[in-house]
Amino acid sequence: MRTYEVFLKREGKDPFTHAGSFDAPDEEMALIYARETYGRRSEGEQMWIVPRTAILSANEKELAMADRDHKHNNGLLVAELRRMSTGQES
């Protein structure tokens, strides 16, 4: 058996979202079981079925390294600097 991850997309502009996972012996049966497990109550109009082994997982430590304060710019600092340079009261 192989584990597959299921992503469903509803009608319209919604993005694909993770719905869950399931096991199947091969691709043909994966399609059958995915339909019954995650699509039998019309939960979505499109479905992606991905073997879990095809998913690249990012290393948690490296991911934490990429997260820095200055990447979280919400514009407040820039707004403050602009106000100062144009002489406006904040």
Add this chain to the structure above:
Amino acid sequence: MVPSAGERELVLALADDELCVGQNHAWWIAIGPFLEEDLAFTSIAQDELGHARSLYSLLTDDVDELAYGRRDNEYRSAHIAELLCHDWSWALVRHVLHDIAEQIRWSALVGSSWEELSHLAERVLGEEQFHLQHGSSLLNRLLADELGQQRLTPAILELAPMGREYFVSSDDQLAENGIMTMPLAVQEQLWIDQTGELFEQYDININFGSEAPFAGRSGIRSADFAELHEEMTAVLRIDPQARW
């Protein structure tokens, strides 16, 4: 349309087959061989019960009464449909034999002179295609495995000859009258050919016998029916007047 006695018998037979197989499949809820198969198999059970409901509706406004309230000798189910099959090998083999038959029978009803029946057949065939794909995919994978083949072969040899009863009807004018677009005898031969071919690939040679069994169609119930009927009517008997 008001059906003739023979046409009524046909629809009852089709409906009772669906009712029994649906109820039997549903027995596996929560105890299927693995979670995904459990969900798929019992979802098919629901479909089959739905088909039974639609068929009974062609004959009556009180579906529950017709489905559950008859005397034993008034049911027309084929004995293969009544078998409890509380061994997964048997349940899976019956599922496949049943759905090969369903595919053939429903196809022969598309274009029926009985308009409602023809419409129903068109709708049902979509689901049936999926049932057969599910059943034969799993069966083929298990038969390709030595242990799987060992477990499935006894069920195949015993059940396959029983499956001929799916094509037994007391009315031999169904094709002539346009109710079915293909005579039952031709459908039966198609079923024997398809079933035989499926298992020949694995060197399993079936003896289909010289004639089709017909006890179920003539009103005689098999040994398993009492238990099956007891279970399918259990909730109804708690409060027969309850409204759902």
